[in-house]
Amino acid sequence: MTWAATILTLYPEMFPGPLGASMAGRALSDGLWSCDPVQIRDYATDRHRSVDDTPAGGGAGMVMRADVLARAVDAAAAQAPERPLLAMTPRGSPLTQHRVRRLSTGPGVIILCGRFEGIDERLFDARGIEPVSIGDYILSGGEMAALTLLDACVRLIPGVMGAASSGDDESFETGLLEYPHYTRPVEWEGRMIPQVLRSGDHAKIEAWRKAQAEIDTRSRRPDLWERHEGARVQSPSGARQRQKDR
Secondary structure (H helix, E strand, O other): OOEEEEEEEOOHHHOOHHHHOHHHHHHHHOOOEEEEEEEHHHHOOOOOOOOEEOOOOOOOOOEEOHHHHHHHHHHHHHHOOOOOEEEEEEEEEEOOHHHHHHHHOOOEEEEEEOOOOOEOOHHHHHHOOEEEEOOOOOOOOHHHHHHHHHHHHHOOOOOOOOOOOOOOOOOOOOOOOOOOOOOOOOEEOOEEOOHHHHOOOHHHHHHHHHHHHHHHHHHHOHHHHHHHHHHHOEOOOOOEOOOOOO
């Protein structure tokens, strides 16, 4: 079954965008996934094709209307009821590699791209849409966030990457950042590839890579390291074990 993405947007011309190139583009041409951008304005009912209005309670900007968006969402969901409904918004839950893997093994996604000041909150309550964020910063709209989510999912679809195991050791897959990489030339500007990587001793190389991943995660992403350490003290039943004083 082809992994399918329907994107509800005010700018359908942004898709597939960069996903039409490289691995994702080849996979799209080969039919491993599909991309169907839908113009939200097609579901407006007035002659101006309005999709937004002023914020209730006052304030700057405009808010995307629940009635217009609901018609677009309902039409997409009727055609693919098995696909999860997502909305790209900075108010959403952070996108994680675990969530990406789950999405990539499903039938696909329906993504609503927010714009302006945001989306009328009643839409989330009425349609069970999952709000998703790709980071603690603000973009002009949800389209770039949707492209990021799609890229993360598409590369995990079987047949997209060259080798099935290509993504196994990447950052976040094991709860750690990935270890550093090196390649020829052996010496560059006086800097050498670490000796252990030239030793041919695969056990030592694996141990070095694991240690480097832990060092980098501790120093660069203490939040990830804290979660990783927490996971390591979970019992098989999932109950948290008391850590010994260090």
